[in-house]
Amino acid sequence: xxxxxxxxxxxxxxxxxxxxxxxxxxxxxxxxxxxxxxxxxxxxxxxxxxxxxxxxxxxxxxxxxxxxxxxxxxxxxxxxxxxxxxxxxxxxxxxxxxxxxxxxxxxxxxxxxxxxxxxxxxxxxxxxxxxxxxxxxxxxxxxxxxxxxxxxxxxxxxxxxxxxxxxxxxxxxxxxxxxxxxxxxxxxxxxxxxxxxxxxxxxxxxxxxxxxxxxxxxxxxxxxxxxxxxxxxxxxxxxxxxxxxxxxxxxxxxxxxxxxxxxxxxxxxxxxxxxxxxxxxxxxxxxxxxxxxxxxxxxxxxxxxxxxxxxxxxxxxxxxxxxxxxxxxxxxxxxxxxxxxxxxxxxxxxxxxxxxxxxxxxxx
Amino acid sequence: xxxxxxxxxxxxxxxxxxxxxxxxxxxxxxxxxxxxxxxxxxxxxxxxxxxxxxxxxxxxxxxxxxxxxxxxxxxxxxxxxxxxxxxxxxxxxxxxxxxxxxxxxxxxxxxxxxxxxxxxxxxxxxxxxxxxxxxxxxxxxxxxxxxxxxxxxxxxxxxxxxxxxxxxxxxxxxxxxxxxxxxxxxxxxxxxxxxxxxxxxxxxxxxxxxxxxxxxxxxxxxxxxxxxxxxxxxxxxxxxxxxxxxxxxxxxxxxxxxxxxxxxxxxxxxxxxxxxxxxxxxxxxxxxxxxxxxxxxxxxxxxxxxxxxxxxxxxxxxxxxxxxxxxxxxxxxxxxxxxxxxxxxxxxxxxxxxxxxxxxxxxx
Numbered sequence: 068x069x070x071x072x073x074x075x076x077x078x079x080x081x082x083x084x085x086x087x088x089x090x091x092x093x094x095x096x097x098x099x100x101x102x103x104x105x106x107x108x109x110x111x112x113x114x115x116x117x118x119x120x121x122x123x124x125x126x127x128x129x130x131x132x133x134x135x136x137x138x139x140x141x142x143x144x145x146x147x148x149x150x151x152x153x154x155x156x157x158x159x160x161x162x163x164x165x166x167x168x169x170x171x172x173x174x175x176x177x178x179x180x181x182x183x184x185x186x187x188x189x190x191x192x193x194x195x196x197x198x199x200x201x202x203x204x205x206x207x208x209x210x211x212x213x214x215x216x217x218x219x220x221x222x223x224x225x226x227x228x229x230x231x232x233x234x235x236x237x238x239x240x241x242x243x244x245x246x247x248x249x250x251x252x253x254x255x256x257x258x259x260x261x262x263x264x265x266x267x268x269x270x271x272x273x274x275x276x277x278x279x280x281x282x283x284x285x286x287x288x289x290x291x292x293x294x295x296x297x298x299x300x301x302x303x304x305x306x307x308x309x310x311x312x313x314x315x316x317x318x319x320x321x322x323x324x325x326x327x328x329x330x331x332x333x334x335x336x337x338x339x340x341x342x343x344x345x346x347x348x349x350x351x352x353x354x355x356x357x358x359x360x361x362x363x364x365x366x367x368x369x370x371x372x373x374x375x376x377x378x379x380x381x382x383x384x385x386x387x388x389x390x391x392x393x394x395x396x397x398x399x400x401x402x403x404x405x406x407x408x409x410x411x412x413x414x415x416x417x418x419x420x421x422x423x424x425x426x427x428x429x430x431x
Numbered sequence: 432x433x434x435x436x437x438x439x440x441x442x443x444x445x446x447x448x449x450x451x452x453x454x455x456x457x458x459x460x461x462x463x464x465x466x467x468x469x470x471x472x473x474x475x476x477x478x479x480x481x482x483x484x485x486x487x488x489x490x491x492x493x494x495x496x497x498x499x500x501x502x503x504x505x506x507x508x509x510x511x512x513x514x515x516x517x518x519x520x521x522x523x524x525x526x527x528x529x530x531x532x533x534x535x536x537x538x539x540x541x542x543x544x545x546x547x548x549x550x551x552x553x554x555x556x557x558x559x560x561x562x563x564x565x566x567x568x569x570x571x572x573x574x575x576x577x578x579x580x581x582x583x584x585x586x587x588x589x590x591x592x593x594x595x596x597x598x599x600x601x602x603x604x605x606x607x608x609x610x611x612x613x614x615x616x617x618x619x620x621x622x623x624x625x626x627x628x629x630x631x632x633x634x635x636x637x638x639x640x641x642x643x644x645x646x647x648x649x650x651x652x653x654x655x656x657x658x659x660x661x662x663x664x665x666x667x668x669x670x671x672x673x674x675x676x677x678x679x680x681x682x683x684x685x686x687x688x689x690x691x692x693x694x695x696x697x698x699x700x701x702x703x704x705x706x707x708x709x710x711x712x713x714x715x716x717x718x719x720x721x722x723x724x725x726x727x728x729x730x731x732x733x734x735x736x737x738x739x740x741x742x743x744x745x746x747x748x749x750x751x752x753x754x755x756x757x758x759x760x761x762x763x764x765x766x767x768x769x770x771x772x773x774x775x776x777x778x779x780x781x782x783x784x785x786x787x788x789x790x791x792x793x794x795x
Contacts (some may be wrong), residue, residue, distance in 0.1 A: 077757075077760070077773050077775060078775060078777065091462070094482075095459055095462060095463070095482075098455070098459060098481060098482045098775070099459070099771075099772050099773070100771065100772075100773050101773025101774060101775040101776075101786065102773075102775075103481050103775070116484055117462060117467050117483075117484050118458075118459075118462045118482055118483070118484075119481075119482070119484070120480055120481050120482075120483070120484070120486070122484065355722065358719065358767075358768045358769065358770050358791060359770065367764065372761070372764055373761070373764050373765045375764065375767075375769075376765070376766075376767035376768065378767060378768035378791070378793070379793075380744045380745065380791060380793055381744065381793065393441075396441070397736070397737070400731065400736055400737050400739065401737045401740070402740075403722075403739075403740035403742060404722045404740070404742035405722065405739075406722050406723065407463075407464065408463050408464075409441050409463070409464050409465025410465060411441060411442060411462070411465040411466075411467070412465075413442065422465065427722060427742070427744060429742070429743075429744055429745065429793060429794060430793060
């Protein structure tokens, strides 16, 4: 029985679960709107701790800490989708938690998510539930190879998944994955990857940013371009898909829909790859390339405030600074028109997202 | 004997004297660059406290608090120009304080400042030092009326000044001003007010934003427009003036030069009204209307980092939300392309700056 939503006023406090760069940028966006944030994270070096007056450093299973945290907040949100169910339950009993816990149940499980998307009449890659090597064989038979085997839960940035190619040893593949809950997805021969960053308000209105085109390196987002280089009609279709998903979920806040653009003889079509129930790396360009960012839209939504009508300010390129890329920050500081974001993280481990750069070319 | 400047690295800490909206926006800009801030302010309700992990709430005369604060910081700056000399001295002995204290001596005193500007061959309003009603009479004789009498120190937003018109009782004017250190300034028949927001780095380079046009209401800035509606040649001249002033001061950080545009038969000319040795309200548009803001330029400068090359993203209008204007924030939230900034201040007293809105129209 979650407490009723309320409309926040300036000076009220938003609780953020998770202290990484997404939590940090959410807190910075809230600050600009005159709202306070309190961050909950088990990591004492959480980047988000630096930008809030009140932080809670405790485990997600620490019931007392969660209760005290909830008492300090007017509404609670999170920066990551894998919030433990027990954690969400404890918070949910005390304060509104947005997006709603029921949504996490859909998006935390790739199989449930695909079933949900399919039920809306929206295309996905072919897929099959796999819970044994026997089922894996059946699924490969049905979907063909290459295909991608993924754990149903807790995967990100290419972790918990493997490409299966013709001739691969399926017993070995299944052993390596080390789970009983998996999904096999048909390989999609896409020409590009795009995403729609959208926000949905408590009033049910949805605002989509311009469709973003994404390039990955080693399964990690490296570049985003806005707008995506796709026909206007396809971009409109992508936004419709995002709006349909957000509405069907009863979502409140910012979310991302990752899509593949698949070439076809009647023109390109779209299939949904994944839904992220949170602000998303491919929306970082909105910090500097739009009048309202994805972070601010999320804050507005969970505050019960009207969503902004984002205006894109030009042709935008976002470059992620991953691992040692961060060492180039002095060079990036000198690039005309580039806006540099550093997350305040200590050690630049390989694959770690350390910062990003947004370049906006005003359109002429 | 101030400690030598050093080049900060991400994760280092900037100390900010003053906890108002300028300190808050400086801290938010530092956060984006991966730098931490510690705020020192005597006001427990300081808006800047909300956005930093470490704050010092103490009087500016509290030597022990100042010393502890300095020990935590790698470099110290301030959000207001009237830093007490003793405070600056204590800090200066421990950490680099930027901009340098010597600069405050020039800009804290309207007479010293005007002498300085004049010494650079840059125009100002006619002026005369006034320390008695007798000198006031002489000054009025020399400069004519109307003219403006101002305290030499501690004036802002129209406080500590009065217009003198023909027929006014000079004894009364002098009594009302209540100081022995004043300056009479000839009235300037300006056609518009503009300002240049500039930053100077430790390497001596200067970057100016596009000249801003400003409209005041009741002596408080209400609207800024960028670019100013003045000829390009005049705008270039304004930027030259700012660069000359910054260089002559040996300034490090962001500063503002307020100028009057005075019509003349050979075209308009410029006279300097005031120098502000800090980020400035008329530069708030740069938060959303330029690729690098005045706040970030200040942080870069005092960190010993290269200045950004700001690119303006369109035609920009900044509207201050003063006093009860803040009650309109829900309306502003719905204006397409508008970016709303609320400062997290409690009570909307008349004349109190509560927030601002930036509107950017991409140029077509």
